[in-house]
Amino acid sequence: MxxxxxxxxxxxxxxxxxxxxxxxxxxxxxxxxxxxxxxxxxxxxxxxxxxxxxxxxxxxxxxxxxRQVTQAEISGSIEVRGVLEGLAARQAAENTLSKAQSNELLQLLKQGDELFTKGTINEQDLATYHDMNQRFHQIIIEASLNPAIAEALSRNEHLPFASVSALAFDRHNLAQEYRRFNFAHMQHHAVFDAISHGQGSRAEAIMREHANATHSYAKIFSQMEENGEKMHVLNNLGTIT
Amino acid sequence: MxxxxxxxxxxxxxxxxxxxxxxxxxxxxxxxxxxxxxxxxxxxxxxxxxxxxxxxxxxxxxxxxxRQVTQAEISGSIEVRGVLEGLAARQAAENTLSKAQSNELLQLLKQGDELFTKGTINEQDLATYHDMNQRFHQIIIEASLNPAIAEALSRNEHLPFASVSALAFDRHNLAQEYRRFNFAHMQHHAVFDAISHGQGSRAEAIMREHANATHSYAKIFSQMEENGEKMHVLNNLGTIT
DNA sequence: TTTGTCTATATTGGATCCAATGAATAAAAA
DNA sequence: TTTTTATTCATTGGATCCAATATAGACAAA
Structure with missing residues (x-):
C-alpha cells in the first residue's frame, strides 16, 4: 500500500x-x-x-x-553462516543480554522442552519449532549489537538453500527429524548457557558446531540433485536449525 | 562503453x-x-x-x-571480515592451492620481503604494499572455492571504513605504519605456511588474529570522530592489512 | 508563544516512447 | 557439409511525461 x-x-x-x-x-x-x-x-x-x-x-x-544453486554452494553457505552466527554468539556473550532478550530466549527454550518431552513430534510441531528456532537465532544476532553481521548474512539469507519444501520433505522423515531437532534444541541450551555466563569463546564454538549439523541437509539435497529432482530456492532453511 | x-x-x-x-x-x-x-x-x-x-x-x-558510519560499525565490520577471511584461510588449506595461486602468493611474499629488508618505507612503498596486501587476501578468498564468502564480504567491502584518505593519514605516521605493515607481512608468511601445509585450523586462527590488528585503525578513526574531523567512506581499508 | 492545520513545493514512483544491443536464425560462400 | 556473414527479432537501456507523496513552511487559532 x-x-x-x-x-x-x-x-x-x-x-x-x-x-x-x-x-x-x-x-x-x-x-x-x-x-x-x-x-x-x-x-x-x-x-x-x-x-x-x-x-x-x-x-x-x-x-x-x-538462480540455480548447486550442492557445493549450499555447503559453502552453511559454513559462512556458521562463522557469522558464531561471531554473533561470541559478541552476545561479551555484551550482556538485555532482560527482554534473556526472557524471550528462556521462554523459547522452555517451549522447546515441552515439545520434546512428549517423545514424539508431528508436522505441526515441526513447523512450530522451525519458527521458534528462527527467532532464537535472530535474538542472538541482535544481541551481538553488531549490525554488520546481519548485513553479511542478508546475502546468504534465502539463496543458498534449494530444495523442495523442507517441510514437505520432513514429513517423510519425522523420526529422523525428531532426533535432529531434539539435538539442535540441546545445543540451543548450551549456547544460551555460554552466553549468559559471558563465555564468548565457548558460545562461538558451540554455535559453529551447531551450524555444522545443518550440513546433513546439504547431503540430502545432493542426493536429490543426483536423482534429477527439481529443487527450488527456499528460505525456510536459511537459518541454522 | x-x-x-x-x-x-x-x-x-x-x-x-x-x-x-x-x-x-x-x-x-x-x-x-x-x-x-x-x-x-x-x-x-x-x-x-x-x-x-x-x-x-x-x-x-x-x-x-x-551513509555515515560510526566507529562502532567499523569495529563490528572488522570482526565480520575477520571470521569470514578466517574461514577462507581454513578452506583454502583444506583444499590445495593451485600452482598459479601458490606461485603468486610466494611472489607477493618475496616482494614484501624485499620491501621490508630496506629497513625504511616511503609513501610509494606504502601504496605498493597496500595493493599487494589486497591481492594476497583476494587470492586466499578465491582459493577457498567458496563463493559465499566473497558474497558475504561484498556487503562489507567498502562501507565500514571511514576516514580521510588512509594514505594521507599514513603519510604522517610512516614509522608507526612501517612497524604495522612489517608485522602484517610476517603474519602473511604464517598464513601461507599454514595453508600450504594443509593446517586449516591454524590458518584460520592466524588470519583472525591478523584481522584483529586492523582494529588499530578503528581507534584512530574514533579519535578523529571525537575531534570532529570529517570522515568519508573509503574502500582502501576494506581489506585486512 | 505554541500548536495545529492547510497549502505549496520538492522529490520520488510509474508509464510509455524510442534507441541500442545482442542473440538466434537464415542464407550464402567455401 | 561446414563455416561465415548478414538480417531479423526479442529484449533490455534510457529519456521524458504525468501521478502520487511527503516534507517544510506559512498562517491561524488557542
Whole structure:
C-alpha cells in the first residue's frame, strides 16, 4: 500500500522462494510486467534488486533466470553462516543480554522442552519449532549489537538453500527429524548457557558446531540433485536449525 | 562503453569512496542526473543499488544521503571480515592451492620481503604494499572455492571504513605504519605456511588474529570522530592489512 | 508563544516512447 | 557439409511525461 514499488519486489521474491517460479525459469521484463499488472519500470528495478540478492541471474540480452544453486554452494553457505552466527554468539556473550532478550530466549527454550518431552513430534510441531528456532537465532544476532553481521548474512539469507519444501520433505522423515531437532534444541541450551555466563569463546564454538549439523541437509539435497529432482530456492532453511 | 548503465553506478560509487561526495551529503535524482548528463532512470537504479551496497541511506521523500558510519560499525565490520577471511584461510588449506595461486602468493611474499629488508618505507612503498596486501587476501578468498564468502564480504567491502584518505593519514605516521605493515607481512608468511601445509585450523586462527590488528585503525578513526574531523567512506581499508 | 492545520513545493514512483544491443536464425560462400 | 556473414527479432537501456507523496513552511487559532 504505502510502498507499491517494494511490493513488486516482495511479490517476485515470494514467488521465487515459494517455488512458484521454478529454478532456472526465464524471466523477461515485459511478460512479468503484464503478469503483475504494472509497467516495466518497477519490474526492472525489482530484477536488479533480486539479482543483487542473488535470487536471479542475468543473461545478457535474454533477461534473467531464477538462480540455480548447486550442492557445493549450499555447503559453502552453511559454513559462512556458521562463522557469522558464531561471531554473533561470541559478541552476545561479551555484551550482556538485555532482560527482554534473556526472557524471550528462556521462554523459547522452555517451549522447546515441552515439545520434546512428549517423545514424539508431528508436522505441526515441526513447523512450530522451525519458527521458534528462527527467532532464537535472530535474538542472538541482535544481541551481538553488531549490525554488520546481519548485513553479511542478508546475502546468504534465502539463496543458498534449494530444495523442495523442507517441510514437505520432513514429513517423510519425522523420526529422523525428531532426533535432529531434539539435538539442535540441546545445543540451543548450551549456547544460551555460554552466553549468559559471558563465555564468548565457548558460545562461538558451540554455535559453529551447531551450524555444522545443518550440513546433513546439504547431503540430502545432493542426493536429490543426483536423482534429477527439481529443487527450488527456499528460505525456510536459511537459518541454522 | 559496453554497459553505460553500470558506468553511472561505478561513477557514483567512485565519487563516494573517493570522498568527492562527503559523508552525510544529500543526493537527489534530478541534480545528480544533470550533473552526470544522463536521465533520471539510470540514476534511480544506481541509487537503489548503492543503497543495497550500504553506501547510501534513503531519506523517504527527500532523496538519499551518503551513509555515515560510526566507529562502532567499523569495529563490528572488522570482526565480520575477520571470521569470514578466517574461514577462507581454513578452506583454502583444506583444499590445495593451485600452482598459479601458490606461485603468486610466494611472489607477493618475496616482494614484501624485499620491501621490508630496506629497513625504511616511503609513501610509494606504502601504496605498493597496500595493493599487494589486497591481492594476497583476494587470492586466499578465491582459493577457498567458496563463493559465499566473497558474497558475504561484498556487503562489507567498502562501507565500514571511514576516514580521510588512509594514505594521507599514513603519510604522517610512516614509522608507526612501517612497524604495522612489517608485522602484517610476517603474519602473511604464517598464513601461507599454514595453508600450504594443509593446517586449516591454524590458518584460520592466524588470519583472525591478523584481522584483529586492523582494529588499530578503528581507534584512530574514533579519535578523529571525537575531534570532529570529517570522515568519508573509503574502500582502501576494506581489506585486512 | 505554541500548536495545529492547510497549502505549496520538492522529490520520488510509474508509464510509455524510442534507441541500442545482442542473440538466434537464415542464407550464402567455401 | 561446414563455416561465415548478414538480417531479423526479442529484449533490455534510457529519456521524458504525468501521478502520487511527503516534507517544510506559512498562517491561524488557542
Amino acid at each position: 504505502s510502498k507499491p514499488g517494494q511490493q513488486v519486489i516482495s511479490r517476485l521474491r515470494q514467488m521465487i522462494l515459494s517455488g512458484e517460479l521454478e529454478s532456472g525459469q526465464r524471466l523477461a521484463e515485459i511478460p512479468t510486467a503484464e503478469q503483475l499488472s504494472v509497467s516495466r519500470t518497477p519490474v526492472r528495478i525489482a530484477f536488479r534488486t533480486l539479482e543483487q540478492e542473488g535470487l536471479l541471474t542475468k543473461l545478457s540480452g535474454r533477461g534473467y533466470i531464477v | 559496453s554497459k553505460p548503465g553500470q558506468q553511472v553506478i561505478s561513477r557514483l560509487r567512485q565519487m563516494i569512496l573517493s570522498g568527492e561526495l562527503e559523508s552525510g551529503q544529500r543526493l537527489a535524482e534530478i541534480p545528480t542526473a544533470e550533473q552526470l548528463s544522463v536521465s533520471r532512470t539510470p540514476v534511480r537504479i544506481a541509487f537503489r543499488t548503492l543503497e543495497q551496497e550500504g553506501l547510501l541511506t534513503k531519506l523517504s521523500g527527500r532523496g538519499y544521503i551518503v
